[in-house]
Amino acid sequence: MNRICVWCQREWADDDSPPIVTGMACETCREELLQPRTAQSLADYLDRLKVPVLVMADDVRVVGGNAAARALLGKDAADICGHLPGEVIECAYARLPGGCGNTEHCKACTIRQLVTNTHLTGESHHHVPAYQDIRLPGGVREMRYLVSTEKVGPFVLLRMDETSI
Ligand SMILES: [Zn+2]
Structure with a gap:
């Protein structure tokens, strides 16, 4: 069966891969994700993907975003690296007192729950529906998307599929 x-969204012939999230990745991607040679080779690989991916450090700080994520968010690497996720995606709550991670709304934040869980357990999550009120030039709008997380070395990759605003 082809999947x-x-x-990378390429078609590939399914083998007897284990039913984990990386199992839904083609062989090339599995290699890149499970055994990245260097941080630079991982960044280069992520830049070639069409799906937006944020690279999160263990303290839920964003340490990078691939080219598709930078295009989606309209930000360059400096606006992403070292910032909190709510600041990176312009979450409306990130501007409240306490900031990203410390407001009443943050307890229900899908991104935070999934990234923390994946970081602590190594467990992957696939296509979990999430929504976020984000700040756009015209005002606050709700962004809906599907979140997937994957642990790669000390990082958690956060993939945002089917984003709609
Ligand atoms: Zn692939």
């Missing part, structure tokens, strides 16, 4: 790789 579409969730990372």
Whole structure:
């Protein structure tokens, strides 16, 4: 059976891969994700993907975003690296007192729950529906998307599929 790789979106012939999220990745992507040679080779690989991916450090700080994520968010690497996720995606709550991670709304934040869980357990999540009130030049709008997380070395990759605003 042919499947579409969730990372690079190429068609690939399914083998007897284990039913984990990386199992839905083609062989090339599995290699890149499970055994990245260097941080630079991982960044280069992520830049070639069409899906937006944020690279999160263990403290839920964003340490990078691939080219598709930078295009989606309209930000360059400096606006992403070292910032909190709510600041990066312009979450409306990130501007409240306490900031991203410390407001009443943050307890229900899908991104935070999934990234923390994946970081602590190594467990992957696939296509969990999420929504976020984000600040756009015209005002606050609700963004809906599907979140997937994957642990790669000390990082958690956060993939945002089927984003709609
Ligand atoms: Zn792939």
